Amino acid sequence: MSTDTRQIDQAVFTNSFVEELRGEIAADNRPRQVPGCCYSQVAPTPVRDPHLLAWSEELAAFLGLAKPSERGPAVDVLAGNLVTDSMKPFAARYGGHQFGSWAGQLGDGRAISLGEIAAVDGSSWEIQLKGAGRTPYSRRADGRAVLRSSLREFLCSEAMHYLGVPTTRALSLVGTGDTVIRDMFYDGNYQQEKGAVVARVAPTFIRFGNFEIMAASAEIDNLRALADYTIRHHYPELGEPSNEVYVQWFNEVCRRTAVMIAHWMTVGFVHGVMNTDNMSILGLTIDYGPYGWLEPYDPNWTPNTTDFGYRRYAFGQQPQIALWNLAMLAGALSALVSDAEEELRKGLEVYRSTLSNTFHERMLRKLGLTALAGEEDSALIEDLHRSLADSEMDMTLFFRHLSHAAPALAANSENEELLIRGLIEAASYSVSKMDRHDSLLQWLPRYAQRLRKESVGIESIREGMLSVNPKYVLRNYLAQRAIEAADSGDLSYLQTLMKVLKTPYAEQPEQEEFAGKRPDWARDKPGCATLSCSS
Numbered sequence: 001m002s003t004d005t006r007q008i009d010q011a012v013f014t015n016s017f018v019e020e021l022r023g024e025i026a027a028d029n030r031p032r033q034v035p036g037c038c039y040s041q042v043a044p045t046p047v048r049d050p051h052l053l054a055w056s057e058e059l060a061a062f063l064g065l066a067k068p069s070e071r072g073p074a075v076d077v078l079a080g081n082l083v084t085d086s087m088k089p090f091a092a093r094y095g096g097h098q099f100g101s102w103a104g105q106l107g108d109g110r111a112i113s114l115g116e117i118a119a120v121d122g123s124s125w126e127i128q129l130k131g132a133g134r135t136p137y138s139r140r141a142d143g144r145a146v147l148r149s150s151l152r153e154f155l156c157s158e159a160m161h162y163l164g165v166p167t168t169r170a171l172s173l174v175g176t177g178d179t180v181i182r183d184m185f186y187d188g189n190y191q192q193e194k195g196a197v198v199a200r201v202a203p204t205f206i207r208f209g210n211f212e213i214m215a216a217s218a219e220i221d222n223l224r225a226l227a228d229y230t231i232r233h234h235y236p237e238l239g240e241p242s243n244e245v246y247v248q249w250f251n252e253v254c255r256r257t258a259v260m261i262a263h264w265m266t267v268g269f270v271h272g273v274m275n276t277d278n279m280s281i282l283g284l285t286i287d288y289g290p291y292g293w294l295e296p297y298d299p300n301w302t303p304n305t306t307d308f309g310y311r312r313y314a315f316g317q318q319p320q321i322a323l324w325n326l327a328m329l330a331g332a333l334s335a336l337v338s339d340a341e342e343e344l345r346k347g348l349e350v351y352r353s354t355l356s357n358t359f360h361e362r363m364l365r366k367l368g369l370t371a372l373a374g375e376e377d378s379a380l381i382e383d384l385h386r387s388l389a390d391s392e393m394d395m396t397l398f399f400r401h402l403s404h405a406a407p408a409l410a411a412n413s414e415n416e417e418l419l420i421r422g423l424i425e426a427a428s429y430s431v432s433k434m435d436r437h438d439s440l441l442q443w444l445p446r447y448a449q450r451l452r453k454e455s456v457g458i459e460s461i462r463e464g465m466l467s468v469n470p471k472y473v474l475r476n477y478l479a480q481r482a483i484e485a486a487d488s489g490d491l492s493y494l495q496t497l498m499k500v501l502k503t504p505y506a507e508q509p510e511q512e513e514f515a516g517k518r519p520d521w522a523r524d525k526p527g528c529a530t531l532s533c534s535s
Contacts, residue, residue: 005066009073013115014124015088017204020229022222023090029134029143033105035217038210038226039090044080044112045133045143047195049177051075053486054151054494056158058502059169059201064120078199079174080112080132087114091135092205095213096277097328099312105213106277107137110145113205124233126204127171131197144180148483148527150196151494153288155482157200159474159501160285165263166256167285168202185305185532194487202284204234208329209277215332224336230281246336247343254326254347256283258354261322266362267473268294268395270315272304272531276325290531293473295518296392296429297385303476305532319355326351365468366399368406368461372453380443380450387440394517396473397427403465407458409448420444429517470504471515476529477522478514 023039034040052070060067068074076082083089091108098106112132116124130153131145150173157170176195183190206226214223228241231249238245238252260283264271271278272290280286292303299316307313313321326348334340363381364371371377388398401423408419420441430436454461478497485493500511508514522528 005061005064007068007074008065008117008127009077009082009084011065011084011086011117013084013086013088013117013127015086015115016124016233017092017113017126017229018088018090018115021225026136029136029138031109031134031138031140032136034093034107034136036219036222037093038214038222039092040136041088041090042112042135043083043089044129046081047079047176047178047197049175050079050081050197051175051177052078052172053175053196053491054154054173054498056154056169056171059158059171062119062121063117063125063171063201065171075174077114078129078172079176079197080129083114089114091137092210093137093213094207094209094277095216096207096209096275097212097325098275098277099307099310100324102216103275103277104216105137106209108135109138109141110135110143111200111205124203125201128200128202128205129197130200131176131195142180144176144178144195145197146180146182146193147175147196147487148184148193149289150198151483151486152291152479153200154198155479155494155498155501156288156291156474158498159504160269162502163263163267163470163473163504165267165269165285166260166283168200168205168280171199171201173198184526185530202280202286203282204230205286206230206234206281207277207286208279208281208325208332209275210281211329211332212276215335220335223332227333227336234282243336243338246333247346250330250333250337250344250347251350253281253283253329254351255354257322257326258351259283259358260285261319262355262358262362264318265315265359266366267470268297268315269473270294270301270303270313271318272302272307272313274313274318274321274325276328279322279325279329292476292529292531294395295475297388297395297398298392299385299389303529303531305530322355323348323351362468366465367447368403368454368465369450370454370456373450376450380446383439383443384447387443391424391437391440392429393440394427394429396470397515397517398423399465399469400471400515401426403462403469406451406462406465409444410451410454410458410461412448412452416448427517467505471507472500472504472511474501475518476527476531477518477525480522480525480527483527 021038023037026040026042052075089112093107111130113128116126134143154170154173160167174197178195179192180195231241270292278287290304300314302314330344482494500514
């Protein structure tokens with residue numbers, strides 16, 4: 001294992017996606033249809049004044065990269081101003097179902113991959129610049145990204161990693177010195193905003209939509225080549241591609257996707273735009289746009305203004321939407337599998353069972369319980385989620401305070417009633433409406449009784465609960481504060497918030513301001529409660 005570090009402009013890039021799959025060397029970045037290709041080789045468009053705003057120290061250390069100065073060749077690479085000799089930058093071609101309808105060719109319209117570099121453990125990681133300029137897949141857009149959305153993606157990628165959620169990562173956030181014109185809520189209110197580029201990192205950014213566009217265009221050779229590439233590079237444990245291996249691979253994609261969704265559902269995360277082109281073939285959270293955390297608990301909540309009419313991607317819909325997306329992927333892969341309907345259906349069952357089991361296991365851990373009571377526990381968990389909705393509970397705060405309250409509840413303390421009221425006051429958004437809490441007040445004694453059946457010491461239970469119930473998550477109002485400060489040139493709030501989110505399960509008593517309920521001023525403020533897909 002190498003521990004050497006180098007600046008990213010000195011790193012040697014490999015280019016397996018470009019060298020092993022069919023693509024084009026784009027003569028220009030004019031938006032157009034690109035039939036028969038998996039990608040277009042295209043250079044990023046330089047920006048006026050690239051300067052480093054944020055850097056992920058831990059990810060960089062894993063990649064063997066040294067932090068660059070505010071300006072210089074390394075930051076030029078991270079902004080797209082410098083392409084080194086070993087890079088073969090490209091934008092991938094893919095399609096997708098958006099809000100349930102087939103959208104045809106989409107592709108990397110503002111993301112350009114530089115290639116892959118080796119981490120200190122020898123693993124390969126793709127570096128992708130989001131906001132790096134127009135590509136053949138930009139359609140009517142400019143290929144740029146604003147500071148607002150780029151900062152949100154940088155922060156959330158890293159915050160999710162430290163929560164333990166399967167996710168893509170973010171290496172850097174670079175200001176461009178250019179302005180970008182955006183209509184944030186698509187209401188005709190165009191404004192100039194600061195531009196930025198975020199460097200995203202993952203083993204691959206291949207999505208369900210990469211396969212869908214091949215199937216929809218009847219490009220079976222490209223479909224097979226892409227599937228074989230994905231298996232050989234990212235699922236090598238399955239063996240050489242074959243009919244049986246395609247089936248095993250789809251099963252594993254379904255399993256990984258289920259694990260990811262179970263994580264989302266047990267930390268209260270809402271992705272906001274689960275189109276098939278936003279679903280990673282590795283089961284990673286990808287494309288952080290109009291996301292949010294439940295404040296308060298509401299299965300029907302979505303932060304995405306574009307989705308307010310149908311709430312297709314609301315919190316409670318995410319498990320079913322992921323299944324629907326996997327079914328679309330199965331349809332795309334069916335040309336590769338004999339008896340596809342029967343064989344690929346098994347993968348969907350893998351998804352269902354894995355999601356159910358993983359969600360149940362994670363919920364038991366959040367409640368400090370072991371698998372003792374079977375159906376009793378299932379009923380307890382199901383009733384809890386109804387109670388959280390009735391009580392307008394902040395999901396993060398409820399479980400964190402419950403972790404501290406568990407010993408007293410299990411001991412049937414005489415302060416139990418006071419404890420319960422304190423929990424409600426700390427976590428509910430309807431404290432003044434005590435009748436809203438009737439179902440939760442009935443649930444808590446059941447939970448206390450169930451806790452008493454555990455043989456493990458109650459302090460061990462408490463510590464276990466604190467290790468899986470975060471105190472700190474990236475609430476939208478915190479991200480918005482960081483955006484507003486950064487927009488005015490103050491990066492201190494962003495830096496403090498980044499530091500807090502790296503240890504979300506630690507108490508960090510000096511950082512209590514980052515752990516509170518959403519303040520009243522943020523309830524309806526743009527960027528705090530409502531977001532769009534605007535870049």
